[in-house]
Amino acid sequence: xxxxxxxxxxxxxxxxxxxxxxxxxxxxxxxxxxxxxxxxxxxxxxxxxxxxxxxxxxxxxxxxxxxxxxxxxxxxxxxxxxxxxxxxxxxxxxxxxxxxxxxxxxxxxxxxxxxxxxxxxxxxxxxxxxxxxxxxxxxxxxxxxx
Amino acid sequence: xxxxxxxxxxxxxxxxxxxxxxxxxxxxxxxxxxxxxxxxxxxxxxxxxxxxxxxxxxxxxxxxxxxxxxxxxxxxxxxxxxxxxxxxxxxxxxxxxxxxxxxxxxxxxxxxxxxx
Amino acid sequence: xxxxxxxxxxxxxxxxxxxxxxxxxxxxxxxxxxxxxxxxxxxxxxxxxxxxxxxxxxxxxxxxxxxxxxxxxxxxxxxxxxxxxxxxxxxxxxxxxxxxxxxxxxxxxxxxxxxxxxxxxxxxxxxxxxxxxxxxxxxxxxxxxxxxxxxxxxxxxxxxxxxxxxxxxxxxxxxxxxxxxxxxxxxxxxxxxxxxxxxxxxxxxxxxxxxxxxxxxxxxxxxxxxxxxxxxxxxxxxxxxxxxxxxxxxxxxxxxxxxxxxxxxxxxxxxxxxxxxxxxxxxxxxxxxxxxxxxxxxxxxxxxxxxxxxxxxxxxxxxxxxxxxxxxxxxxxx
Numbered sequence: 121x122x123x124x125x126x127x128x129x130x131x132x133x134x135x136x137x138x139x140x141x142x143x144x145x146x147x148x149x150x151x152x153x154x155x156x157x158x159x160x161x162x163x164x165x166x167x168x169x170x171x172x173x174x175x176x177x178x179x180x181x182x183x184x185x186x187x188x189x190x191x192x193x194x195x196x197x198x199x200x201x202x203x204x205x206x207x208x209x210x211x212x213x214x215x216x217x218x219x220x221x222x223x224x225x226x227x228x229x230x231x232x233x234x235x236x237x238x239x240x241x242x243x244x245x246x247x248x249x250x251x252x253x254x255x256x257x258x259x260x261x262x263x264x265x266x
Numbered sequence: 267x268x269x270x271x272x273x274x275x276x277x278x279x280x281x282x283x284x285x286x287x288x289x290x291x292x293x294x295x296x297x298x299x300x301x302x303x304x305x306x307x308x309x310x311x312x313x314x315x316x317x318x319x320x321x322x323x324x325x326x327x328x329x330x331x332x333x334x335x336x337x338x339x340x341x342x343x344x345x346x347x348x349x350x351x352x353x354x355x356x357x358x359x360x361x362x363x364x365x366x367x368x369x370x371x372x373x374x375x376x377x378x379x380x381x382x
Numbered sequence: 383x384x385x386x387x388x389x390x391x392x393x394x395x396x397x398x399x400x401x402x403x404x405x406x407x408x409x410x411x412x413x414x415x416x417x418x419x420x421x422x423x424x425x426x427x428x429x430x431x432x433x434x435x436x437x438x439x440x441x442x443x444x445x446x447x448x449x450x451x452x453x454x455x456x457x458x459x460x461x462x463x464x465x466x467x468x469x470x471x472x473x474x475x476x477x478x479x480x481x482x483x484x485x486x487x488x489x490x491x492x493x494x495x496x497x498x499x500x501x502x503x504x505x506x507x508x509x510x511x512x513x514x515x516x517x518x519x520x521x522x523x524x525x526x527x528x529x530x531x532x533x534x535x536x537x538x539x540x541x542x543x544x545x546x547x548x549x550x551x552x553x554x555x556x557x558x559x560x561x562x563x564x565x566x567x568x569x570x571x572x573x574x575x576x577x578x579x580x581x582x583x584x585x586x587x588x589x590x591x592x593x594x595x596x597x598x599x600x601x602x603x604x605x606x607x608x609x610x611x612x613x614x615x616x617x618x619x620x621x622x623x624x625x626x627x628x629x630x631x632x633x634x635x636x637x638x639x640x641x642x643x644x645x646x647x648x649x650x651x652x653x654x655x656x657x658x659x660x661x662x663x664x665x666x667x668x669x670x671x672x673x674x675x676x677x678x679x680x681x682x683x684x685x686x687x688x689x690x691x692x693x694x695x696x697x698x699x700x701x702x703x704x705x706x707x708x709x710x711x712x713x714x715x716x
Contacts (some may be wrong), residue, residue, distance in 0.1 A: 121590070121629070124380050130578065130586045135542040137288045142539075144285035147277035150328070154276025155269045157323030162268070175326055175335065179363040179382055182327060184370050190535050191374035193381035197538030198289070200654075204284035206537045207294050208301065209327045210363065217367045217553035219535035221375035223528060225411055226433045233375055237368065240536060243299050245364070248333045249356050251303035255310035256340035265344050295539070380524065382532035 142203050149198065149205030157182050157209070179210055186214025216240035238241070267305025268322055275324030298329055335359040385508060388602025398507035400500075400714070401559040402453035403576060403674065405443045405667040408523065408549030414649045419671035421448070427523065427549055434524035435469065440466070441551035442478040442520035446577060449516065449553040449637070456608050460484045460555070461512035464502055466495040468547075468662050475518070484516070487523035492691030493617050494571075495519050496552065496666035497710040501568035503556040504712070510575045513557055520551035521661035530581070530696050543583035543621045544656040548648060550663030554671050557684030563677045566711040567603065571595040573693065575706035581699050585622025585657055588690040591707035593629040595688060599711050607637030611682035614673055616665030619657030644668035665689040669714075677716040683714045
């Protein structure tokens with residue numbers, strides 16, 4: 121049998137993904153995390169001077185939450201059901217950093233944990249900065265700021 | 267009401283990401299990077315900040331907000347410093363979160379072990 | 383040449399047998415439907431060790447030690463130790479072997495390693511190069527996850543085609559002693575690559591290799607699947623088993639009801655493990671546990687064991703390579 125033929129056979133025989141169920145779970149868990157974030161944001165706004173500062177504190181608090189849930193071994197279990205509902209919020213970002221830190225600690229604090237803490241989160245940071253840079257550059261030129 | 271909007275908007279963003287993940291069969295990493303870049307672009311177009319006013323945490327918490335915050339920071343710093351702002355602004359808003367993730371992760375990595 | 387029949391199959395006329403064995407599994411496997419088939423179930427998945435890699439190594443050492451005990455033999459009475467595992471440079475096997483003063487043949491066949499080892503051991507015995515050979519393998523859920531996939535606590539939504547690495551270790555001694563099943567034939571497989579690139583569905587990638595080896599074996603021996611009470615694949619999992627059936631049916635093979643898969647059987651329906659178990663230990667503990675128990679209790683008289691392996695690395699996937707696979711078969715007869 122030729123590879124192409126077999127690949128076709130495999131595609132035909134793959135179990136279907138429960139898309140609707142997955143989307144519902146992602147919606148609920150992701151929504152819940154954001155609603156919780158709103159609670160924190162409102163509290164932060166009453167303490168901080170600018171809305172940027174309030175946003176920054178909120179992000180930090182949600183990151184701490186993600187870290188704690190990861191350390192408790194709970195976040196990955198939530199993610200099994202919630203999928204994107206656990207990956208997309210900033211708590212998911214915290215989870216990638218904490219889980220890597222926990223895992224690679226055994227290879228030493230410097231060369232293990234230190235080197236690999238951002239092994240999963242790296243792309244988000246790198247491309248966040250790259251795309252931000254391109255957009256900010258273009259916008260600055262357009263607005264005559266540069 | 268604010269909480270309901272945050273819930274609905276945040277949920278919708280996550281559900282859409284899930285749909286892409288399940289149909290386009292790309293990896294989770296690809297979807298997240300796509301969302302971050304989308305956040306930067308929407309911010310540049312002047313759409314994300316008003317969206318964040320409306321949706322609050324529903325727009326801030328998803329990783330889309332991360333990309334948007336980076337861009338907001340860069341533009342604010344450009345206004346203040348000129349071209350250096352393109353670089354100093356990256357972590358204006360997100361810096362607290364990044365440093366926090368390092369510190370918290372290191373602390374908890376010290377005291378916990380992976381389960382299962 | 384009287385040691386060969388057909389193109390690819392070896393015949394062991396001298397009658398090497400699996401004369402002692404030991405299987406050790408983790409707690410999750412111990413909660414599965416075959417718990418009673420294993421010699422020992424670990425209380426937790428650490429065995430008191432600081433890292434999962436150390437645990438895996440200790441598991442293999444325990445399996446080797448207990449097998450020697452069972453056989454009533456010392457390490458220096460063995461002529462060879464053949465072992466392999468999933469970790470880079472087969473460190474588990476290397477480090478376990480370092481505490482045993484016996485010539486060590488390290489092999490790598492991914493999840494097909496154990497059948498590869500059994501076949502090689504039989505060759506050494508048949509050729510009068512040895513009269514006692516130890517084979518062993520081990521795998522651990524956490525070590526495989528770290529090497530091939532992701533940090534343990536990372537948010538990952540598993541798919542129906544994903545498999546779970548079995549935490550387990552197994553060892554056996556092949557010799558001419560008068561007990562245990564005979565290893566009568568071995569058919570070593572060729573590498574089969576159907577261009578599949580999805581590491582989330584290794585079962586589908588491995589099925590063609592199993593198909594090729596089964597095909598070669600049956601052609602060489604002139605047998606059909608009905609000549610075996612059980613045709614036991616290692617860890618094709620639910621998806622891979624399905625694809626193997628599709629391939630066999632397309633070429634009008636009969637006797638498919640004799641097909642069983644170790645990866646699909648080792649965990650129970652309530653254990654949420656996607657397509658089933660995998661890992662080098664899967665076929666090993668299931669063969670030495672479940673299959674040998676079937677042979678001993680006369681539930682089966684002759685079994686074809688087909689161990690499958692996906693020969694990918696963490697790098698090949700990232701570099702866009704496809705997944706080449708292999709399957710090795712041995713015949714066990716009571």
